[in-house]
Amino acid sequence: MGLDLISRGSGARPSVRNLRTGWIALATFLALIALSALLVAAFSRSTRIADELAREDERMLVTRYLDQLGSSIVAAQKVQLTWDDAMRNAVLSDNEAWADHFLGDFVWNNLETDAMFLVKPDGGLVHGWAQGRPSEDVGYQEVRTHVEDLIARAKRNVALGGRTAGMKPLADIDWPVAASGQPLNRWAATAVMRHGRPAFLTVVSIVPDNDYSLLRREPNYVATLRYLDGSLISKMGGDLVLGDIAFTDAVRQPRGVNAVPLKTASGVRIGWITWTAKVPGPKILQQTAPVLAAFILFFLGVVAGGAVIVRRMRVAANELRASEAQAQHNALHDAMTGLPNRVYYMQRLRAQLTQIIEGEAQGNLFVAYIDIDGFKLVNDTMGHHVGDELVRQVGHRLRAALPRDAFIARFGGDEFVVLHASEEGARAADRLGTRIIALMRQPFLISGNTLEVSISCGISWGPEQSEDPGELLRRADIALYRAKQRGRGRFRRFTPDMDASIKLRREMEMELRIAISRGELSVAYQPVVDTGTGVIGGFEALLRWNHPERGEIRPDLFVPIAEQGGLMIPLGTWVLRHVFTQCRDWPDCDISVNLSPLQIMAGDFLTTLAGLLEETGMDPQRLVFEVTEGVMLDRSTHVIGVLRELNRMGIRVALDDFGIGYSSLSYLRSFQFDRIKIDRSFVQNIERDRDAHSILCAITTLGKTLRMKVVAEGVETEVQRLLVQAAGCELVQGYLFWAALPAPEARALLAERDEDVSLRQAS
Numbered sequence: 001m002g003l004d005l006i007s008r009g010s011g012a013r014p015s016v017r018n019l020r021t022g023w024i025a026l027a028t029f030l031a032l033i034a035l036s037a038l039l040v041a042a043f044s045r046s047t048r049i050a051d052e053l054a055r056e057d058e059r060m061l062v063t064r065y066l067d068q069l070g071s072s073i074v075a076a077q078k079v080q081l082t083w084d085d086a087m088r089n090a091v092l093s094d095n096e097a098w099a100d101h102f103l104g105d106f107v108w109n110n111l112e113t114d115a116m117f118l119v120k121p122d123g124g125l126v127h128g129w130a131q132g133r134p135s136e137d138v139g140y141q142e143v144r145t146h147v148e149d150l151i152a153r154a155k156r157n158v159a160l161g162g163r164t165a166g167m168k169p170l171a172d173i174d175w176p177v178a179a180s181g182q183p184l185n186r187w188a189a190t191a192v193m194r195h196g197r198p199a200f201l202t203v204v205s206i207v208p209d210n211d212y213s214l215l216r217r218e219p220n221y222v223a224t225l226r227y228l229d230g231s232l233i234s235k236m237g238g239d240l241v242l243g244d245i246a247f248t249d250a251v252r253q254p255r256g257v258n259a260v261p262l263k264t265a266s267g268v269r270i271g272w273i274t275w276t277a278k279v280p281g282p283k284i285l286q287q288t289a290p291v292l293a294a295f296i297l298f299f300l301g302v303v304a305g306g307a308v309i310v311r312r313m314r315v316a317a318n319e320l321r322a323s324e325a326q327a328q329h330n331a332l333h334d335a336m337t338g339l340p341n342r343v344y345y346m347q348r349l350r351a352q353l354t355q356i357i358e359g360e361a362q363g364n365l366f367v368a369y370i371d372i373d374g375f376k377l378v379n380d381t382m383g384h385h386v387g388d389e390l391v392r393q394v395g396h397r398l399r400a401a402l403p404r405d406a407f408i409a410r411f412g413g414d415e416f417v418v419l420h421a422s423e424e425g426a427r428a429a430d431r432l433g434t435r436i437i438a439l440m441r442q443p444f445l446i447s448g449n450t451l452e453v454s455i456s457c458g459i460s461w462g463p464e465q466s467e468d469p470g471e472l473l474r475r476a477d478i479a480l481y482r483a484k485q486r487g488r489g490r491f492r493r494f495t496p497d498m499d500a501s502i503k504l505r506r507e508m509e510m511e512l513r514i515a516i517s518r519g520e521l522s523v524a525y526q527p528v529v530d531t532g533t534g535v536i537g538g539f540e541a542l543l544r545w546n547h548p549e550r551g552e553i554r555p556d557l558f559v560p561i562a563e564q565g566g567l568m569i570p571l572g573t574w575v576l577r578h579v580f581t582q583c584r585d586w587p588d589c590d591i592s593v594n595l596s597p598l599q600i601m602a603g604d605f606l607t608t609l610a611g612l613l614e615e616t617g618m619d620p621q622r623l624v625f626e627v628t629e630g631v632m633l634d635r636s637t638h639v640i641g642v643l644r645e646l647n648r649m650g651i652r653v654a655l656d657d658f659g660i661g662y663s664s665l666s667y668l669r670s671f672q673f674d675r676i677k678i679d680r681s682f683v684q685n686i687e688r689d690r691d692a693h694s695i696l697c698a699i700t701t702l703g704k705t706l707r708m709k710v711v712a713e714g715v716e717t718e719v720q721r722l723l724v725q726a727a728g729c730e731l732v733q734g735y736l737f738w739a740a741l742p743a744p745e746a747r748a749l750l751a752e753r754d755e756d757v758s759l760r761q762a763s
Helices: 002-081 084-090 096-111 140-154 231-240 281-297 299-332 342-357 375-382 384-401 426-438 469-485 496-518 555-564 568-583 597-601 605-616 629-633 637-648 665-670 680-684 690-705 718-727 743-762
Strands: 115-119 125-130 166-169 174-177 187-194 197-205 221-227 246-248 258-263 269-275 364-372 407-412 415-422 444-446 449-451 455-462 491-493 522-530 536-547 551-553 590-594 623-628 652-658 675-678 709-713 731-733
Touching (some): 002 197, 002 258, 002 281, 002 469, 084 096, 096 125, 096 221, 140 197, 187 221, 187 269, 231 299, 299 342, 342 364, 342 469, 364 375, 364 384, 364 426, 375 384, 384 407, 384 444, 384 449, 426 455, 455 469, 469 496, 496 536, 496 555, 496 568, 522 743, 536 555, 536 568, 568 590, 568 597, 568 605, 590 652, 597 605, 597 623, 597 637, 605 637, 629 652, 675 680, 675 690, 690 718, 718 731
Parallel strands (some): 455 491, 536 590, 590 623, 623 652, 652 675
Antiparallel strands (some): 115 221, 187 197, 197 221, 258 269, 364 455, 444 449, 522 731, 536 551
């Protein structure tokens, strides 16, 4: 019996052991299942969190981009709206022609605004433009409420252009000013819906830049509207690396896509900016699924799978960080050249200038404004692809040749700006300018074409010249303008006299405006002589300004002032009326009058001309209008239509200064000119310069082939007369015959001519 008991006891131990082992195995299996489920759940949650973090990062990037978009649009407009002329012509007076050119047309061409409004402080519309052209129906009433709200917000907003040092009492409001006393722009921006399309609406005040006394009351504001859809949202998607970004006006947030609300300044949602989020979760799950399956079967697989998961998540996080860094890089860099853009440049300029001012750094900070000479000609003649490649190669040369600490940016078009620090002043500016100009000595090879181009450069530096970043940039731009005036392919340092010359230019502009209104200008007439008979065939009307204090002012000085100051249209109208009135009763002869390109481009030119002809009774068949080659560069239907309408009216058209501009045979074919005038530069050296004589002969042959008369200007010697006659010129004018004469003397010459003709016929 004892043996039996012993036998039973020995048989029970394996059963208990097996049962215990089974429970352990079951517990282990269940633990593995629970652990696997827990790990799967934890992993699933972590991927969802990673996805949501990725979506949140993208939403932050889009929101930040939208916030910066309004301020960047406003900053780009500030240069044109911080201007004494803008105060005089768009606030203190209503100069519609000036506003059309310097506000509507300028802002459209440079900023591509879809609509623009000049408004009063109470929101009343003064003028409107649609895509740069004046328009009475620009849909202002749809956005007026928003404009009025933005003007109210602008009065509470941070001033643009500098830190507010105080408030200047005006007649109706207190206005923020900088430490220098310069009034600061007030601004505000918002998103709106217009014509069923989302758009950015900005409002910026007009303030003076030099004559602060012009700000006597609350100024007018310029409101601009740029649609957010189309090219702008496409650029936004490219900058943020979000390929399918779009706008929807859905009431609720769309499902299945990432989105941020687009709201007005008052918080009203007008729609959603949507895109497909780049989430790492699906990619992680796809790549780690085999590892998870193996983990369910093998515990070691679980460990290995966990390691893979962690590694994959780190890779995904790194990719997200890299994507964010790329988006930030795109927001601050130019896509074509890879150089920093205007926003990045101004950030760097402001930061480094502050360090010097606060004593954290020493020396001066140099701003070099660079522009490619004749860039428009390259684009027009060789194509925009060549122009784009030229911009890229210029940027590459600047980056490769300038010092490593130089900060180089592209502002757009053919404009580059360099930021360079040095402990010296003018001498360092000269070295920098010389180095920049020298970079263009070697030609560029683009698409099989060898291009020899030059650049012009203007340099300013601070804080010695100014502590304001915008002012430093403005002064460098002024110096660039003076460099181009001196012949291009050179640099100029900004000097105080440049501001003085600008002041003189503005004084002359005001005096010219007064002279036009008072009729203080005059017209002289230079005879045009037939080379074969020596008989006067007509006169060229030449504008003269005898200033009571400055004396005789040359047309090449005051005509550009009139063109840039918005005076060319009234000045041209005055000349036409004066010439028509003086010459309408003269004996048979041609009267040549020079036309400005601005007159031809004016929409009401033909109407004004018809009115002048009817008012004065001038015979249009006696008129020859002279236009320069620059007019023909814009081969728009408007220009060709105006010239053809002049022909239809009986007025002949001459191509003036042929050979010195952008001479091209194509526009000689596009319009039948009556005559071409050879510039005096080809005549002055004709006795000694064989090339000049050959060019003269070639132009004459070309004119005859195209059935055009050829006129030689500037004939001063008998040898020159014989040479131009031998070359085939039919008409000449110059001091050899007569200088420009007052109207009575010119009329007397015609009387003598007719008397001589009568005597020859009688004999």
